[in-house]
Amino acid sequence: GAVVSQHPSRVICKSGTSVKIECRSLDFQATTMFWYRQFPKKSLMLMATSNEGSKATYEQGVEKDKFLINHASLTLSTLTVTSAHPEDSSFYICSAPRMGLSNYEQYFGPGTRLTVT
């Protein structure tokens, strides 16, 4: 079946540094990918829609200069958390849609746990 990978699975960084998270669709192409953030014991919150070859679409309240998204190819989207602060510590998940019989089915990455110290 379709697989979406994320790298790294865990990262610890110091406050003020930048962290890049990669999301790859391993056996299908995805012109669109989604980035989510999840706080402990909460549901997923959509941050942005990553579009191959064009700018990402950010949800209301998400700082685009803080969370840089680049969809460089049909199989790779990256999320860079710039000048990270402890409040950016969270679980970040990506998903990519793949066409099924009649609709696009979402395939989720395993997530990246970011801890900012």
Added chain:
Amino acid sequence: KNEVEQSPQNLTAQEGEFITINCSYSVGISALHWLQQHPGGGIVSLFMLSSGKKKHGRLIATINIQEKHSSLHITASHPRDSAVYICAVKGDTGTASKLTFGTGTRLQVTL
């Protein structure tokens, strides 16, 4: 009021019990997903359905489009079923159509 409501929020069951998790939504959808998230964090898509009923092993998902309601059933529950189950709906059929998530149901199955 959330567009996607799940109940119950928390559920504890004994091994072998039949479990039902409910999802109601208030918007028009093209598909509904049931997702499973284990404590490690990874999310698995269990079902995507737009009508009727689907079955996979001990899991059954149903949807009633007219009533805007879906249920996820687990038969003969097992401790390994312990996870958070999330209902998510998709608006239109386009690739860029995003999911709207319910708040999840935390299931704990005990021996």
